[in-house]
Amino acid sequence: MFDSINDLAAKLAATGYFIDPVMTQVVFLAAKLQKPLLLEGPAGSGKTQLAVSVAAAARTHIERLQCYRGVTEDKAIGRFDESLQRLYMEFSKGQHEDWQSVQTNLKGREFFRPGPLMRALEYDRPCVLLIDELDKVDDGFEAQAFKRACSCFGLGRYLYNFTETWVPLNEYRQPVEFPKVPHWALPKGNNTGKTHPAAGSRPPSVHRGPIDQKTTVRIEGCRRILGDPIYGEILWRVAQARQASAIPNGQLQANVAEAMERASRGVSKAQSLAEQIGETCFIAILDKLRIESMTAIPRLESLKTLVAELEQEAARTAA
Template structure:
């Protein structure tokens, strides 16, 4: 029986839920790992290209909200069986460290035989995906069990397995690729821009800090600088969004004065925010204001 001292499990951070969301079926590919003796059936595993991972990271954090670094080493004088022959080769070993602003960093490792074509690219992709899985991104792909499919004379799948419901994005029950899914959005129409609006947008950088300023620019206009916004309508949309965010900052500063320095610092530490100018994303700003409001209400009671 629960006691009064027991606290319910905290709500999961929405950003981790979005990271763990399965890819669109159109992003899923299948690789044959081995075949039966006759070669007419093969076991397949599901995977997604690194582009699907980078697209998700860009969507959630913008291109400036995450980084990755690679550490490469090699091992020589290794023997392996290849096409029924024992050959002398080596291995390429890669460690990828993925850092997401406000969430921290994780590392993943990858390797491939040095004699394989594109060994470095394959090892880097494997390391990057494993680092992403530490944040929950693409981790569900490891839950697939071995599935067998018929193969053609070239030992390629004749048909692919239907994805189970747990491997589908929310709202998708078919398991089949969407024809338009995964395709690049059409180019945004470029047109005249207003220089005064550009200057106004640039003025929000000091108020919002680089992370949130960059997030709004990218999410609304797919731009990294105010003068790169393609048209006046998108300029207006960006300015409006930044105005709303600045009101959120004003509210946060006002509440911070009400609750006092001790509570202010404690809440920043709880949310892992270094300062008001380095809040990593809009969702975190909303969470900060909510925490300040709860503390202000508790103090006033």
């Protein structure tokens, strides 16, 4: 957008907006690195005007998402125009071979009325996206808006060059398959593309049935004993779920509870062995296995290795 810091300062001054040199550097670096700029301050301090002035200085467009309590994803992302879809159905009678082709057309981009997030991504040149009063949005909106935008509305193609625009959903409105993120977009040291170290391929559909709330409480109670890493690994391995309340049926729930309790017995055994060999030897074994604490054991395999090491040390101590 700007050739240099001086170029930015001159163009901002031309719009009638003057800021200190440090802030000018911050704005320039954010534009150069294509990173968001978070502004905090009281009303009237010039936060919104800065975005307007930067857009004017860059001779580009500004999209504004005004946040408030209860703002919906449709407001931010956009929504399908149902009246236009109905009108299309009326005028296209007898022109389609099957229902599948009708659905494909109805879910086309021309029937979608974009909100500010999508308009900003689709703009033909870099623009300024102003998200005003972000602190007022509900947690659910903040967590789900971009996820839904990428998986269900096709915005992922702008971020990751996905070949498919739409993600097929099963009868439970769950993705049948997940788009693969390119190698360059994965965190360093993670080349598998899996969402969890124990993750396998997710089945296209899972039989859903009633679950027992008491068993859910039992499962959640194991988190304190096992720690988040192992707790999450067991949930994902056994039920392909991220939280106990999301386990789809009673059988999987019982399997998760049993696996959690087996792992908890392993932790209890490790603690008992630690008392036998003494604190010094116990800490030495933790350091050797690169385990920070008993509630931060990274994997089930690490727990098994820890118990084996402690058993060997306890045997040597007893001898």
